[in-house]
Amino acid sequence: MTPAVAEPGAMAPIALREFHPFEAAGERYVYMVPSAGVFKLDDPSAAVIDALSTGPRMPDDIVGELSGRFPEERLRETLQELAGIKAVGTADAPREEVVNDLPPEGFPLTTMVLNVTNKCNLACTYCYEYGEDKIVDTTFGDQPKFMLDETARDSVEFLLKESGDLPVAHLTFFGGETLLNFPVLQDTVAYARRRGAEVGKRIEFSLTTNATLLRPDIIEWLAENEIGVTVSIDGPKEMQDRMRVFHSGRGSYETVQPKIKELLRKHRTRPIGARVTLTRENLDIRRIYEHLREDMGFWEIGFAPVTTDSARDYALEDEGLDDMLGQFEELAFEWLEAAVENEHHGFSNVKDTLEEIHKGVSKAYPCGAGLGLLGVSTAGEVSLCHRFAGSDDHGFGTVTDGIDREQQREFLEDHHIKNKTDCHTCWARPICSGGCYHESQVRNGSTTGPNLHFCTWVRSWTHTCLEIYGELAERNPEFLARFDA
Amino acid sequence: MKHLKPINQKAGRIEAQIQRELAADELDVVGLESRPPDGPHIPLGCSLVFFPGWEADSQGGTAGLCQPVERDLFDCHLACFWPAHVPDQLNHSVDWTGKCASAQKDWRKLDLVFP
Ligand code: SF4
Numbered sequence: 273m274t275p276a277v278a279e280p281g282a283m284a285p286i287a288l289r290e291f292h293p294f295e296a297a298g299e300r301y302v303y304m305v306p307s308a309g310v311f312k313l314d315d316p317s318a319a320v321i322d323a324l325s326t327g328p329r330m331p332d333d334i335v336g337e338l339s340g341r342f343p344e345e346r347l348r349e350t351l352q353e354l355a356g357i358k359a360v361g362t363a364d365a366p367r368e369e370v371v372n373d374l375p376p377e378g379f380p381l382t383t384m385v386l387n388v389t390n391k392c393n394l395a396c397t398y399c400y401e402y403g404e405d406k407i408v409d410t411t412f413g414d415q416p417k418f419m420l421d422e423t424a425r426d427s428v429e430f431l432l433k434e435s436g437d438l439p440v441a442h443l444t445f446f447g448g449e450t451l452l453n454f455p456v457l458q459d460t461v462a463y464a465r466r467r468g469a470e471v472g473k474r475i476e477f478s479l480t481t482n483a484t485l486l487r488p489d490i491i492e493w494l495a496e497n498e499i500g501v502t503v504s505i506d507g508p509k510e511m512q513d514r515m516r517v518f519h520s521g522r523g524s525y526e527t528v529q530p531k532i533k534e535l536l537r538k539h540r541t542r543p544i545g546a547r548v549t550l551t552r553e554n555l556d557i558r559r560i561y562e563h564l565r566e567d568m569g570f571w572e573i574g575f576a577p578v579t580t581d582s583a584r585d586y587a588l589e590d591e592g593l594d595d596m597l598g599q600f601e602e603l604a605f606e607w608l609e610a611a612v613e614n615e616h617h618g619f620s621n622v623k624d625t626l627e628e629i630h631k632g633v634s635k636a637y638p639c640g641a642g643l644g645l646l647g648v649s650t651a652g653e654v655s656l657c658h659r660f661a662g663s664d665d666h667g668f669g670t671v672t673d674g675i676d677r678e679q680q681r682e683f684l685e686d687h688h689i690k691n692k693t694d695c696h697t698c699w700a701r702p703i704c705s706g707g708c709y710h711e712s713q714v715r716n717g718s719t720t721g722p723n724l725h726f727c728t729w730v731r732s733w734t735h736t737c738l739e740i741y742g743e744l745a746e747r748n749p750e751f752l753a754r755f756d757a
Numbered sequence: 758m759k760h761l762k763p764i765n766q767k768a769g770r771i772e773a774q775i776q777r778e779l780a781a782d783e784l785d786v787v788g789l790e791s792r793p794p795d796g797p798h799i800p801l802g803c804s805l806v807f808f809p810g811w812e813a814d815s816q817g818g819t820a821g822l823c824q825p826v827e828r829d830l831f832d833c834h835l836a837c838f839w840p841a842h843v844p845d846q847l848n849h850s851v852d853w854t855g856k857c858a859s860a861q862k863d864w865r866k867l868d869l870v871f872p
């Protein structure tokens with residue numbers, strides 16, 4: 273029950289509690305932390321918040337201060353409502369503890385990422401699998417180069433079993449370059465379809481490819497089997513050819529360009545997205561976006577900064593991140609204008625964050641890795657996620673033995689936001705929750721710590737997305753229903 | 758709420774929860790069958806609870822009780838282990854109900870226990 277903070281004569285001073293304020297379309301909003309609720313303020317509630325922002329006060333004093341502008345009764349009502357959503361509370365109340373609410377035992381697997389090969393026909397400079405920052409020895413380690421049919425089938429059984437009662441499970445192929453192991457892809461999809469039908473579960477497929485090996489028959493197979501495709505590509509020729517090169521050093525743009533066009537023309541059963549890796553030298557986001565969306569025709573384009581040790585000369589450091597943020601904002605507001613007109617815009621980063629804001633997710637973990645998402649190495653070892661596939665330190669059992677639930681439990685205990693004390697005072701934690709484990713491993717040598725090198729960036733980006741969310745709620749609220757599911 | 762407008766889904770749920778809490782503050786009688794968050798759910802068989810229809814039936818007599826009194830005997834010591842009211846069948850009086858196959862028929866066979 274909300275304590276009656278606003279009764280006349282209440283003796284305890286009140287103060288603001290945890291939230292992040294923002295403005296959009298001329299209105300004022302609060303993003304509540306940690307509940308992640310978004311509320312629009314009216315004039316009296318905004319006035320109360322402003323008055324309290326200079327420090328704690330007695331409720332009667334606040335009411336007195338503002339009584340020239342609003343009737344007393346409305347002010348008391350306002351205080352009570354703000355207390356209800358926990359935007360204000362008694363000044364000496366302790367901070368709300370971050371509770372260690374571990375997910376239930378036997379949490380079902382929703383997505384399995386299968387590393388069908390760890391070989392690649394490209395040699396991208398920044399690659400986390402082969403580059404300088406790899407965490408698994410892909411060259412001399414004991415992982416087989418290609419996954420066998422048998423391992424892939426065992427993995428399908430593993431997914432069917434570990435996804436429990438879920439009606440749909442997702443199988444994502446990853447590499448290396450996935451199409452180097454096309455025969456196993458074909459066999460696995462056929463097998464998974466048959467077994468899914470037998471046990472009454474739908475399986476959705478997707479894969480990531482560098483597009484160099486696309487052929488008409490492969491494209492046809494992708495379309496026929498409704499396989500979602502993400503193409504890793506960095507942009508127009510001079511950008512793509514800077515880092516995404518063959519082993520000989522030759523750029524890959526001329527090879528992939530016609531193949532991607534063919535893919536986009538023929539594969540119409542699932543939207544096809546591009547994924548761009550941003551580096552210090554590859555940061556003209558607007559140009560990349562326009563090339564991929566307009567010249568190439570991708571449905572969606574997602575950008576991610578390269579994961580690398582900060583010492584590399586292509587690493588994105590402060591200045592680069594600021595630049596990236598500015599360009600993200602520009603594209604995000606363009607996305608907004610399209611959404612107001614109910615039109616599609618292909619900048620997918622903004623959409624993902626808006627969906628989380630709309631639902632009001634408040635995460636104990638940054639992503640599904642180790643929980644609803646697991647990676648599988650070419651040898652059939654289960655790992656935290658695809659980026660850790662084959663790493664001895666981040667294993668969760670094998671596809672034949674099932675998820676090592678004890679190890680999983682330990683991981684979830686160690687990585688809960690409760691332990692990331694640096695994040696406990698950060699308003700962005702409901703969405704960020706410390707950030708990617710792999711990023712943290714590469715930067716800090718351990719998965720447990722938060723990615724503090726990204727905080728400024730994360731908070732600015734989340735703030736921008738909140739503004740866009742507020743604008744959309746004001747200018748085209750029906751659009752938000754698309755995120756309802 | 759009049760001054761704050763819930764915008765996202767979570768805000769809607771927070772508002773609903775506040776409404777429920779306000780409503781719960783005003784209610785003084787809550788159905789036993791209703792569960793949180795609408796009301797308390799109190800396990801059957803706890804003698805702290807007043808069961809309407811348990812002490813007296815609708816006519817004021819005991820012929821039509823909605824719960825046989827003997828039922829309570831079992832609920833108290835099975836559903837909520839309560840050795841103060843009934844013999845402690847876990848440790849000391851393991852055979853207490855040995856002769857009582859059907860509580861409604863055989864309840865007279867349940868005897869006092871003398872430690
Ligand atoms: S990593 Fe930084 S931005 Fe993310 S929740 Fe922690 S403190 Fe906030």
Ligand code: SF4
Binds near residue numbers: 645657658
């Ligand atoms: S740990 Fe990083 S790479 Fe792995 S699933 Fe999470 S966000 Fe993605």
